[in-house]
Amino acid sequence: MDSLQLQNIRKSFGSMDVLKGVELDVTRGEFVVFVGPSGCGKSTLLRIIAGLDDQTSGDVRIDGKLMNGVPPAKRGIAMVFQSYALYPHLTVAKNMALALTQEGVAKAEIDTRVATAAAMLRLEALLDRRPSELSGGQRQRVAIGRAIVRQPSLFLFDEPLSNLDAALRGGTRVEIAKLHRQLGATMVYVTHDQIEAMTLADKIVVMNGGVVEQVGRPLELYNRPATKFVAGFIGSPAMNFIDGATAARVNAAAVGVRPEHLVVGRDGSWSGTISHAEHLGADTMLYVEVPEIGLFTARIPGDVAHDVGDIVGLTPQEGRLYRFDREGRTMTG
Amino acid sequence: MMYTTRTSPLTRGVVHLVLVAYTLLCIGPVLLVAINSFKSRAAIFRSPLSLPDATTFDLIGYRTVLGQGVFARYFLNSMIVTLGSLGCVLLFGAMAAFALSEYRFKGNKLLGLYLSLGIMVPIRLGTVAILNMMVASRLVDTHLALILIYTAQGLPVAVFILSEFMQGISKDLKDAGRIDGLSEYTIFFRLVLPLMRPAVATVAVFTMIPIWNDLWFPLIVAPGEATKTVTLGAQVFIGQFVTNWNAVLAALTLAIVPVLVLYLLFSRQLIRGITAGAVK
Numbered sequence: 001m002d003s004l005q006l007q008n009i010r011k012s013f014g015s016m017d018v019l020k021g022v023e024l025d026v027t028r029g030e031f032v033v034f035v036g037p038s039g040c041g042k043s044t045l046l047r048i049i050a051g052l053d054d055q056t057s058g059d060v061r062i063d064g065k066l067m068n069g070v071p072p073a074k075r076g077i078a079m080v081f082q083s084y085a086l087y088p089h090l091t092v093a094k095n096m097a098l099a100l101t102q103e104g105v106a107k108a109e110i111d112t113r114v115a116t117a118a119a120m121l122r123l124e125a126l127l128d129r130r131p132s133e134l135s136g137g138q139r140q141r142v143a144i145g146r147a148i149v150r151q152p153s154l155f156l157f158d159e160p161l162s163n164l165d166a167a168l169r170g171g172t173r174v175e176i177a178k179l180h181r182q183l184g185a186t187m188v189y190v191t192h193d194q195i196e197a198m199t200l201a202d203k204i205v206v207m208n209g210g211v212v213e214q215v216g217r218p219l220e221l222y223n224r225p226a227t228k229f230v231a232g233f234i235g236s237p238a239m240n241f242i243d244g245a246t247a248a249r250v251n252a253a254a255v256g257v258r259p260e261h262l263v264v265g266r267d268g269s270w271s272g273t274i275s276h277a278e279h280l281g282a283d284t285m286l287y288v289e290v291p292e293i294g295l296f297t298a299r300i301p302g303d304v305a306h307d308v309g310d311i312v313g314l315t316p317q318e319g320r321l322y323r324f325d326r327e328g329r330t331m332t333g
Numbered sequence: 334m335m336y337t338t339r340t341s342p343l344t345r346g347v348v349h350l351v352l353v354a355y356t357l358l359c360i361g362p363v364l365l366v367a368i369n370s371f372k373s374r375a376a377i378f379r380s381p382l383s384l385p386d387a388t389t390f391d392l393i394g395y396r397t398v399l400g401q402g403v404f405a406r407y408f409l410n411s412m413i414v415t416l417g418s419l420g421c422v423l424l425f426g427a428m429a430a431f432a433l434s435e436y437r438f439k440g441n442k443l444l445g446l447y448l449s450l451g452i453m454v455p456i457r458l459g460t461v462a463i464l465n466m467m468v469a470s471r472l473v474d475t476h477l478a479l480i481l482i483y484t485a486q487g488l489p490v491a492v493f494i495l496s497e498f499m500q501g502i503s504k505d506l507k508d509a510g511r512i513d514g515l516s517e518y519t520i521f522f523r524l525v526l527p528l529m530r531p532a533v534a535t536v537a538v539f540t541m542i543p544i545w546n547d548l549w550f551p552l553i554v555a556p557g558e559a560t561k562t563v564t565l566g567a568q569v570f571i572g573q574f575v576t577n578w579n580a581v582l583a584a585l586t587l588a589i590v591p592v593l594v595l596y597l598l599f600s601r602q603l604i605r606g607i608t609a610g611a612v613k
Contacts, residue, residue: 050508083506089523
């Protein structure tokens with residue numbers, strides 16, 4: 001049975017259509033990530049699943065039950081917010097217990113569940129503290145703990161790592177992945193960070209302008225993007241796109257090649273001047289200005305001797321050139 | 334911008350001079366009332382600006398006021414009216430602000446403007462109509478009449494200021510409450526209101542002082558002995574031909590005390606709120 005089912009979800013604010021008919025099925029235990037640029041409707045979609053906003057039309061089903069108009073607390077969901085949203089006047093333990101108290105769960109049961117969640121998230125020592133006495137990372141763990149104790153059929157994460165600094169973000173990402181394996185629960189996760197999407201997801205939903213561009217496993221999206229938008233959005237640095245005469249030669253409106261699939265040599269398909277170089281140790285990013293076409297990014301493993309001002313040739317690896325038609329769809333064959 | 338005053342000691346000196354001058358200007362009359370309330374009648378007129386000394390010190394004013402007995406009653410009336418209206422203004426003002434900033438509905442903005450309109454129209458313009466209403470509803474000479482009037486008087490500013498503050502409160506927090514199954518009332522009273530404390534304290538101070546000091550509405554709507562407020566009560570000492578200045582000054586000095594206590598109470602909250610926000 002599907003854990004979550006969205007059928008033709010539409011949402012308009014006044015005359016503005018934020019979601020234009022979203023269809024999605026999420027099977028039990030899956031980790032689904034909604035990813036897209038800001039304003040693509042991913043957060044709105046999550047809020048509709050949570051019941052915090054109502055869809056203009058369409059059906060939301062959780063565990064097969066129709067949830068239209070059902071209040072958030074009765075949907076069997078738990079949500080983790082970007083700003084943690086802990087109750088400032090309650091201790092960590094009470095923050096986690098509040099939803100259960102509201103549901104009328106027995107005291108002993110609440111204590112066990114809070115203790116289990118606290119152990120899972122290494123929060124035992126902090127149970128009597130107030131949120132204001134915790135660091136950002138600890139606060140986010142409490143917010144996750146608050147979700148776990150409810151034993152929901154669906155976890156919702158709204159950009160949970162965006163407020164954390166870079167080092168903490170990596171660690172918490174691993175913890176969320178571990179948690180997903182431990183609990184085996186269905187999770188829906190919203191982010192604008194494609195690295196989080198690639199590393200966490202069983203299934204990525206790429207959204208743009210209120211429509212779902214493509215749904216698929218992370219590497220499927222990387223290797224076989226359905227549209228030019230997905231091709232440009234997944235992968236970092238972004239894919240290089242070339243239109244005009246170069247693309248017309250292969251009967252396409254545009255062609256694209258990823259920075260890591262460019263071979264740099266003395267000469268190649270395109271030649272240009274290096275305008276900037278980033279030496280990261282493991283990789284080197286070269287920004288190559290090709291006359292009449294534009295700026296290319298090339299990613300080369302290891303450190304290379306090329307420097308700003310050098311003239312180099314760029315050639316795409318065999319079979320790594322993507323072609324797109326006028327509507328931005330990927331052309332096959 | 335904030336640091337420009339720190340750069341020049343001269344600017345800083347001038348700013349402080351202006352502030353001190355203004356403070357003296359404000360405190361002066363109040364201080365004069367307080368000083369003279371401790372002097373004998375002759376001394377008040379002979380040298381109104383000097384401090385009371387051994388020969389001029391006299392508590393006759395306080396003895397007269399407290400000896401009247403009814404003054405305790407007047408104080409109680411003022412307290413009931415002020416705290417009653419303050420409670421209503423803060424409660425309903427905050428609730429209206431919550432509704433205006435939290436719920437999207439048609440005419441939301443318009444309703445907010447309409448509620449703030451009262452800031453621009455002095456309530457005293459409606460005195461005749463209000464008095465008619467009070468007579469018709471048999472509320473003349475009751476505390477309730479004054480509380481209702483002052484609630485109406487205080488609400489526009491309260492709604493205006495509080496809805497500005499309300500918008501600054503994390504939406505996620507309220508949503509987390511909804512997901513945890515808290516009712517809208519619990520979200521308002523347990524989550525939102527505690528975070529609004531500094532704003533509520535500000536509004537409380539703004540609302541409280543004009544109510545406590547008001548002479549107009551007690552005189553018109555509740556002049557009866559049982560509902561007289563302190564400001565109205567002090568008028569008994571002001572006669573057409575003879576005024577008992579000792580008693581008037583003593584009554585006014587006493588009238589400052591409760592409102593001062595309330596002010597200190599709220600301003601502590603106010604400062605705590607400001608610093609808590611700054612440190613975060």
